[in-house]
Amino acid sequence: MKSIGKIPSHIGIIMDGNGRWATRRGLPRNFGHKEGVKAIERTILACLKYGIKYCTFFAFSTENWRRSQEEIYGIFSILRDYLSDPNNIFMRNKIKVDSIGIMDPFPEDLINSINNLKENTKDYENLTVIFALNYGGRDDIIRAVNNLLSSNKQKVTDQEFLKLLDTKEIPEPEIVIRTSGEMRISNFMLYQLAYSEMFFPKTYWPDFNEKHLLKIIKEFQKRDRRFGGVH
Secondary structure: OOOOOOOOOEEEEEOOOHHHHHHOOOOOHHHHHHHHHHHHHHHHHHHHHHOOOEEEEEEEEOOHHHOOHHHHHHHHHHHHHHHHOOOOHHHHOOOEEEEEOOOOOOOHHHHHHHHHHHHHHOOOOOOEEEEEEEEOHHHHHHHHHHHHHHOOOOOOOHHHHHOOOOOOOOOOOOEEEEHHHOOOOOOOOOOOOOOOEEEOOOOOHHHOOHHHHHHHHHHHHHOOOOOOOOO
């Protein structure tokens, strides 16, 4: 672990620009998603290097079903191959894998691959990597509210509500990164990002690397996080 000052405990990443990265090179969009996996691995290794404890990758949103069937099944195929590899980065580096979102609509074999990996890594502590799969911030909130209504509870505190969300086991992200230069959060952890520091590098996700992450961390360290108060 390399010491570089104050390190965020949790980073959330909206991996944007895979398709455009590929299109600009005259390649199919799914080739960009394959290259995006390499960026995931670079980022995971950087998180290990600097002692970040949680990293969430927005891998498939509730809105991504609007894409072409070819692209959706291509993403599923990439996920399936990547997560079912017995020699994957998670097993080699003792990294815990978790997920948020509702995976029920996914192919059964993909669900099994994800659940098997979660089970096989559940006791690892070097880093927790969370994949947001069929996840949407609005859907997360609505499901929490419905659970609240079904319990007949009339009132709830902020901390109690947080425990009803998919992210109940992990801290709220201190940093959120969206690559490709698009400046929006696209339904990612809407409730949990109340005081997250936002970064929008213009780099497409397949080109993202440790140097980009380190630059963001150093900028994060300069920011004055007051949480609504005054120093």
